[in-house]
Amino acid sequence: MKPAPFIRHAPKALDEALKILAEVAPQDGRVLAGGQSLVPIMAFRLAKPAHLVDINEVAGLDKIASDGKTLSIGACVRHAAFHKSVTGNPLGKLLNVVARHIAHYPIRMRGTFCGSLAHADPASEWCLVAATLDAMLVARSTRGERTIAARQFFSGIMSTALAEDELLVETRLPLLANDARFGFNEFSRRAGDFAMAASLVTYRLHGGKITDAHVGLGGAEPSPRRIAEAEAVLNRQAPADTAFRAAAEAAAKAIDPLEDHQTNAEYRRDLVRAVVRRALESSTS
């Protein structure tokens, strides 16, 4: 099928983009970033936006920058930007490891980091990164700017705190401590498919014991989130098999699993148990 008719707007400046978005949002006007989720949905006529505000030519949205505390990722930064490490901080390596799991090469060349967050697929790797690392998301409209914490941003399956006239202009990820360890694991039926469960973990060691554990889980519930029960099990323990298995068990118990045509709740809990344990086992600095 082909998309329903629409008008494409191609602003060159952010203020112009926000003004157009404010005008067309009430008529189901949408932002077009990489188009890797929106265009297929339009082709199936599951969405029929009358207007697209194409942000690809807006100056300044393709920047990655760091102020020494956070890494700022602009709205037009593609997944492929992370094929190499974008910062000497351990966060650069983390993003590089995760990026390889997103879809396929051509999709990574067009799809954007912020577009993934705005789309909020429960299985999105970048949504998991944002939730695990407590990202701050910067939304702008003609009404002004606000910063939204990741835990308040994701509000369900493909549902976020963004208002219809708001553009996610930037995501800020906290830089990791230089001695931080991280591990990532996901399960999908075929390489490049969306994950059926995924986990990202980060922690530090103090006197040989885990501190500041972050255990993130994606693909298992409507939105990715940190699992406090698993983090509590890990903190003050040695990074070893006993603690890793106990944390994985705690995560499997804590979730309210999604069920779909591929999985029931019991199977999803098993996947969660596996991906959390594997993420912890693979954790390195």
Ligand SMILES: Cc1cc2nc3c(=O)[nH]c(=O)nc-3n(C[C@H](O)[C@H](O)[C@H](O)COP(=O)(O)OP(=O)(O)OC[C@H]3O[C@@H](n4cnc5c(N)ncnc54)[C@H](O)[C@@H]3O)c2cc1C
């Ligand atoms: C075959 C296939 C496999 C895929 N596999 C994966 C996968 O394994 N993991 C994964 O995470 N993703 C996967 N994707 C999705 C891909 O990563 C998309 O790039 C991503 O979901 C959306 O980013 P985008 O820039 O393409 O957004 P678009 O498709 O342009 O937009 C998606 C939605 O977000 C809104 N939007 C986009 N940017 C903004 C913004 N800055 N502010 C406000 N709203 C905005 C749009 O209006 C739209 O509603 C896959 C896609 C395909 C086609």
